[in-house]
Amino acid sequence: MKKVNVVIVDDSAFQIALLRDILTEGGFNVVGEASSLEETIEVVTNTKPDLVTMDMTIPGTDGFECTREIHKIDSNIKVVVVSSMMDDEIVKKARKTHVSGYAQKPVDAEELTLLINRVMADEELFSELDSLYSSIFKQALLDVINRTTKTVPEITNESNVNVEKNIEGISIIMGVIGKYSGRAIFDMSFETASNLAKALLKRDPKNNDEILNVMSELSNMAAGNACSMINKKNKLFGLRVAPPTTFHGESISISKAELEAIYSAVAKTQFGDLSMSIGFGRGEGEWMSII
């Protein structure tokens, strides 16, 4: 990734010196600084930075007015607010003013660096996720089945086609939230679920509810482990899994996803087939703050 050019807007010379150190050490290129609206317009016009760190309290103006002026110059310039003030109203206004992130002073060097990297993460990052997630989810599912049942399933029918899924049996759906959001779906027949539950519990399952619980937990482990592995590869992803919702019935049709990356596969286990479908979309990503 190319070096990120940053302009610092702050009315305090001390804060500018501090931020300049943090940013330089974090690997960013500090190309300018400003302490008023006029200076901000001038410096941003001349240096064309990728990102501006913005203080809120600036004599004669404020961080929001400066941000609007910066976006008039170039709407692609990202603004990260770095301010000691932080309350609901400011955060709400910041979102409305198309600020990309928020850090509260005194800032932690590592956190600010991470925040800026996340804000700047672009196309490159999505391609990275796209190249990683399918093999990682596959690995996570294999590991979970292997560790819980001591059997080795075989992965077949791998595909990247986005279609409606029709299931008879059980389906577990989990939302995935982070830099990119998406979903993870695991499904299987009642028979497979019941066989798997029996193997995991080492006894006959008491009732359907218990089978559903086992499947939900198994899916949660696979998705959770996969997301942790992806986050380990690159912590900018910051993926988290929402709690699973389990569906069971004679006809479950899961609508085609509005997602840009789709991967599905079937794990052939000695208990029956278990299929998995994972997808991610570019979306707006999450609002980033290190408050």
Place this chain on the structure above:
Amino acid sequence: MDVNYINPILSSFANVLPQLGLANVEKKGISLKGKFIESPGVVIIVGIVGDIKGNVIYGITIDDAKKIASAMMMGMPVNEFDELAQSAISELTNMLTANVATNFSNDNIIINISTPTLIHGKFTANAIADKVVCIEMDVNGMTIEVNISMEKNTI
């Protein structure tokens, strides 16, 4: 389950639906359900992670889903609950839940939402929470069920 989770949802309906040409929004009732939710035909799940974690599980009948999709598409007739109609309903729940997230942020509760997943057919959904609050909303004579399965995130 906290009753404070209800108001952000009511305001979201009041904010979002009139913008889509569905002006008559009323609360029909609030009830406490067990973890099982019977599908009325169409169910949409939106995951939540942040200060609160859980899922918002929307339920609509196929007929009402078609009517709502039609209203969202400026009255274009919707005879089948096809891909376009499904996409409209998914988008509706995305807007509603995003608005809920904004309403929560006004109370300093920060949450992020997942992409919605729409499921239709004959099935039962099983929420992670033991008790689910169900808010029934009347929207121009059509019913949208909002099942809330959320809890404070302690980690």
